[in-house]
Amino acid sequence: MAETAGVAAQPSGAGPNHGLRILLLWLPAALAADLVIWFVWGPHLPPGDMSSSAASQQFDLRVLAVLAAPVFLAVLICAGYSMITWRVRGDDDGEDGPPIEGNAKVQVSWIAISSALILGLAAFGTYQLIAPAGAGAGEGPQPIWQPDGKPVVVQVIAQQWLFTYRYPQYGGVETTQLELPVGEPVQFNVTSLDVIHSFWAYQLGVKADANPQVNNVAYTTPEHAGTVTVRCAELCGLWHGAMYDYGKVVSVAAFQAWAHRTETSMAKITKTLPPYALIYTPNEIKGLANFYYQAGLPGAGGGYYGNQYYPDEP
Amino acid sequence: MAIETQPEKAEHSGGGGPGGPPAARPWWMRPAIHTAILGAVLGYFLGHWLGNFVASGYQQVVEGDENNFAIVFGYLAATAGFLAGLGVFNDLLRQMVGLPPRDHDDGGGSGLARYFRFTLDHKVVGIQYLVGMIIYFCTAGLFAMAIRTELLSPSYHLFNAGAYIEIVGEHGTMMMMLMSSLVLGPFGNYLVPIMIGSKRVAFPRMEALSFWLTPCAFLILLSGLLFGGFPFGWTGYAPLSIQATQGADSYAVAFGLMGISIILAGFNMVCTIICYRAPGMRWSRLPIFVWSMLTTALLMVLAAPVLVGGMYMMLTDRTVQTAFFVPDLGGSSYLYENLFWFFGHPEVYILALPGFGIVSEIIPVFTRKPLFGYKVSAAGMFGVAILSFFVWQHHLFDSGMDPDMRPLFMITTELISIPTGFIYLVALGTFWKARFRFSVPMLFALGMYFNFLIGGISGVMLSDVPADTTAHGSFFVMAHFHYTIMGGLVFAFMAGLYYWLPKMTGIRLNLRLGKIQFWTMFVFFNSTFLPMFAIGEAGQPRRVFEYAANLQTLNDWSSISSFLLGGSILLFVINFIWSTVFARVREEGNPWRSRGLEWQIPSPPPPDNFEHIPVVLSDPYRYGFKDAGPVADLYPPAGVISGALTGSGA
Numbered sequence: 001m002a003e004t005a006g007v008a009a010q011p012s013g014a015g016p017n018h019g020l021r022i023l024l025l026w027l028p029a030a031l032a033a034d035l036v037i038w039f040v041w042g043p044h045l046p047p048g049d050m051s052s053s054a055a056s057q058q059f060d061l062r063v064l065a066v067l068a069a070p071v072f073l074a075v076l077i078c079a080g081y082s083m084i085t086w087r088v089r090g091d092d093d094g095e096d097g098p099p100i101e102g103n104a105k106v107q108v109s110w111i112a113i114s115s116a117l118i119l120g121l122a123a124f125g126t127y128q129l130i131a132p133a134g135a136g137a138g139e140g141p142q143p144i145w146q147p148d149g150k151p152v153v154v155q156v157i158a159q160q161w162l163f164t165y166r167y168p169q170y171g172g173v174e175t176t177q178l179e180l181p182v183g184e185p186v187q188f189n190v191t192s193l194d195v196i197h198s199f200w201a202y203q204l205g206v207k208a209d210a211n212p213q214v215n216n217v218a219y220t221t222p223e224h225a226g227t228v229t230v231r232c233a234e235l236c237g238l239w240h241g242a243m244y245d246y247g248k249v250v251s252v253a254a255f256q257a258w259a260h261r262t263e264t265s266m267a268k269i270t271k272t273l274p275p276y277a278l279i280y281t282p283n284e285i286k287g288l289a290n291f292y293y294q295a296g297l298p299g300a301g302g303g304y305y306g307n308q309y310y311p312d313e314p
Numbered sequence: 315m316a317i318e319t320q321p322e323k324a325e326h327s328g329g330g331g332p333g334g335p336p337a338a339r340p341w342w343m344r345p346a347i348h349t350a351i352l353g354a355v356l357g358y359f360l361g362h363w364l365g366n367f368v369a370s371g372y373q374q375v376v377e378g379d380e381n382n383f384a385i386v387f388g389y390l391a392a393t394a395g396f397l398a399g400l401g402v403f404n405d406l407l408r409q410m411v412g413l414p415p416r417d418h419d420d421g422g423g424s425g426l427a428r429y430f431r432f433t434l435d436h437k438v439v440g441i442q443y444l445v446g447m448i449i450y451f452c453t454a455g456l457f458a459m460a461i462r463t464e465l466l467s468p469s470y471h472l473f474n475a476g477a478y479i480e481i482v483g484e485h486g487t488m489m490m491m492l493m494s495s496l497v498l499g500p501f502g503n504y505l506v507p508i509m510i511g512s513k514r515v516a517f518p519r520m521e522a523l524s525f526w527l528t529p530c531a532f533l534i535l536l537s538g539l540l541f542g543g544f545p546f547g548w549t550g551y552a553p554l555s556i557q558a559t560q561g562a563d564s565y566a567v568a569f570g571l572m573g574i575s576i577i578l579a580g581f582n583m584v585c586t587i588i589c590y591r592a593p594g595m596r597w598s599r600l601p602i603f604v605w606s607m608l609t610t611a612l613l614m615v616l617a618a619p620v621l622v623g624g625m626y627m628m629l630t631d632r633t634v635q636t637a638f639f640v641p642d643l644g645g646s647s648y649l650y651e652n653l654f655w656f657f658g659h660p661e662v663y664i665l666a667l668p669g670f671g672i673v674s675e676i677i678p679v680f681t682r683k684p685l686f687g688y689k690v691s692a693a694g695m696f697g698v699a700i701l702s703f704f705v706w707q708h709h710l711f712d713s714g715m716d717p718d719m720r721p722l723f724m725i726t727t728e729l730i731s732i733p734t735g736f737i738y739l740v741a742l743g744t745f746w747k748a749r750f751r752f753s754v755p756m757l758f759a760l761g762m763y764f765n766f767l768i769g770g771i772s773g774v775m776l777s778d779v780p781a782d783t784t785a786h787g788s789f790f791v792m793a794h795f796h797y798t799i800m801g802g803l804v805f806a807f808m809a810g811l812y813y814w815l816p817k818m819t820g821i822r823l824n825l826r827l828g829k830i831q832f833w834t835m836f837v838f839f840n841s842t843f844l845p846m847f848a849i850g851e852a853g854q855p856r857r858v859f860e861y862a863a864n865l866q867t868l869n870d871w872s873s874i875s876s877f878l879l880g881g882s883i884l885l886f887v888i889n890f891i892w893s894t895v896f897a898r899v900r901e902e903g904n905p906w907r908s909r910g911l912e913w914q915i916p917s918p919p920p921p922d923n924f925e926h927i928p929v930v931l932s933d934p935y936r937y938g939f940k941d942a943g944p945v946a947d948l949y950p951p952a953g954v955i956s957g958a959l960t961g962s963g964a
Contacts, residue, residue: 137712195551207784
């Protein structure tokens with residue numbers, strides 16, 4: 001947007017045409033930067049293309065970077081050119097510059113161009129949010145943008161300081177292992193048992209805050225098999241930094257085999273769990289601490305739920 | 315306008331204050347810092363005892379022998395005791411019982427002692443703020459370097475998890491809450507009355523109180539470390555903050571006190587600028603720095619009450635067992651997030667606008683040109699200030715709250731970059747055909763423009779919901795706001811300090827060291843924070859002490875740069891102390907040949923600022939005009955002031 005400052009502020013008359021010079025410096029630089037960003041850097045931009053939402057975020061970042069680079073370069077080149085051309089050389093002669101207090105043409109074009117750019121970005125961002133079903137971000141309990149088809153539902157239960165995953169379509173089994181089928185839409189129902197956490201499946205481009213007493217829904221469709229890093233992205237206390245695990249995206253057949261196997265092997269523990277629900281009140285989950293104890297898992301945040309929920313005798 | 319209410323001689327000439335020490339009183343009766351400390355200690359123990367006495371029946375603390383209620387009571391009573399010891403309430407009480415206030419003809423005492431008293435001279439308060447802010451900034455900076463030390467290794471831990479979280483919380487909270495007055499405190503309080511041609515500020519007691527609350531907030535926040543700190547960063551999200559141990563009380567009390575401090579400071583600033591402008595100081599002649607102080611002060615006054623309310627609710631949740639933020643008991647964790655960010659986002663602009671003001675004030679002087687698009691500049695600041703109340707939900711894009719509102723908050727957030735962009739329009743216009751002098755203040759101002767450009771453009775990326783899904787809560791966000799605040803505000807603060815310190819003290823800082831400081835600070839700042847964009851996009855969340863092993867190179871680069879950046883700040887501290895205490899090179903005239911009204915009077919300014927109320931004749935940016943007259947008439951003929959009042963609006 002800044003190039004107009006150069007072009008329009010150029011008074012006619014003697015001397016070099018500074019506006020044209022700046023334009024000639026800026027144009028190739030901006031073009032080169034954009035080509036590099038789009039073709040060289042673009043395909044490798046985070047968070048990759050492992051899922052539909054990750055790919056759309058990558059595309060978004062690519063577009064934003066391509067728009068940002070010319071703006072950045074325009075301001076930089078314009079300022080740099082001014083500083084080099086009009087610096088006071090040698091001894092300071094105490095001269096003042098020309099008394100330019102404003103320029104309607106420049107100001108109008110600046111405001112018009114920056115407004116157009118911003119409104120365009122907002123429209124683009126809105127489209128990019130709605131088209132890929134919420135772009136992988138948490139959409140709250142009543143998501144308005146949903147993918148086509150019946151999704152695999154995975155409930156993410158966050159607590160201090162681990163994530164567990166429940167599969168309501170497989171008997172409500174709860175595991176510490178996240179597994180997802182490739183090519184099918186996935187619905188994450190994210191909730192928390194204690195404080196606010198955030199479920200961040202990095203390679204899937206999914207981030208949804210886990211709020212106590214709230215079901216926060218996010219959608220994505222994994223498109224490639226592989227490993228997913230899950231981290232907590234909201235400071236949740238002492239061991240926030242250690243609250244991470246790794247999920248897997250596998251073929252549909254492998255996923256179903258794994259899910260059925262887990263459902264069977266965990267059936268006894270699943271029975272002691274509270275029935276699958278969208279939100280849980282920790283103090284009502286009598287069997288929860290017991291479950292963790294039986295599964296050999298670290299307890300949830302020490303004595304936060306009160307010791308009465310732990311078995312008396314280990 | 316309000317000029318009638320202003321006496322020709324300031325009511326309290328150059329200060330004084332309830333602390334004016336008549337020699338007749340014994341030392342422990344003379345209100346100053348020592349009586350204040352005595353009051354604080356007595357207050358703490360009294361409040362602590364009272365808290366235990368009142369609440370021991372129902373306030374139980376698991377895993378600790380301290381009672382939250384007693385700690386909060388102790389902090390509040392210590393603050394009251396500190397202020398009482400300073401003599402804040404002396405005049406108020408005397409007047410309440412019908413006695414006249416003590417006379418203040420002594421000018422607040424002279425020498426160093428007056429800086430340790432509750433004084434009514436805005437120039438003394440300005441210096442108090444300046445030194446205080448540098449101390450707070452350096453303390454919080456040391457915490458930052460501790461964080462970077464821990465992050466040298468992805469798996470080896472220098473600190474344990476608890477200590478690390480404490481350090482993160484102290485660094486963030488101290489920087490965000492105390493630095494909100496980084497510019498308005500020292501430069502706003504000191505210079506704004508002079509720049510608008512006034513002998514005093516509107517509410518000197520409020521102003522002085524706003525400063526003396528900052529050391530209270532600072533020490534209370536630090537004292538949280540004695541109780542194990544607080545594990546929730548500077549945002550204090552509930553219910554983690556309700557669940558946290560006693561250190562969290564220090565967070566809530568300190569942040570609340572600081573909220574009160576910035577309300578008072580802002581209120582005084584708004585009233586001073588509106589009511590105490592000299593005749594001829596029309597709105598269209600107001601220095602752009604004063605505009606930035608006005609918008610900042612408005613944000614402080616309007617946003618901080620929400621913070622104080624939020625902290626109050628957090629405290630009652632923690633002590634008297636209300637449940638505003640406890641979901642299990644019918645509260646809402648969203649309520650806290652909303653309250654916090656309703657304050658927190660304007661706060662971000664409280665930390666940005668003063669920087670815009672300083673750099674816009676400085677570039678005309680060093681380019682010898684009028685400020686390009688003066689009205690666009692002022693309008694831009696107002697635009698930023700107003701819009702900043704409509705964007706707070708962008709901190710909560712992934713929270714699941716009101717998901718269909720996200721396009722709205724996306725567009726308001728992106729709209730704010732239009733008025734923010736005006737500072738670049740103004741800068742580039744001012745640079746056009748200018749005559750550049752690269753003195754130290756100008757270098758820092760140019761550095762601010764560069765850094766803030768990166769911060770601003772990365773901000774547009776964060777405002778885009780899909781791109782934000784990955785960036786939210788990651789190091790990308792951290793890099794972004796360090797670019798706008800450290801790269802923007804702190805660079806602008808340095809520019810202002812090198813520019814105005816000769817005005818404020820009559821002493822200039824060593825400019826050779828200043829140049830070294832600028833280049834090291836600029837290079838190492840960028841070298842510290844630029845990699846953080848990549849670290850964040852590569853998947854490292856904020857406030858973690860363990861990260862993916864493949865990010866170690868970038869993290870180490872960032873850490874080592876941050877130590878060098880710390881070295882650059884150390885160089886500044888050395889320069890500051892050496893120049894003001896030992897070398898003391900006098901700089902009494904107008905070293906930058908500025909046309910600003912503040913430079914037309916001697917340095918340091920006399921106790922009353924102006925002998926007579928000046929009559930302002932033009933805006934301060936008339937560089938290059940062949941027929942430009944003086945900026946103000948410092949010795950207006952008698953009768954001119956009353957004439958100005960009836961003439962075109964002053």
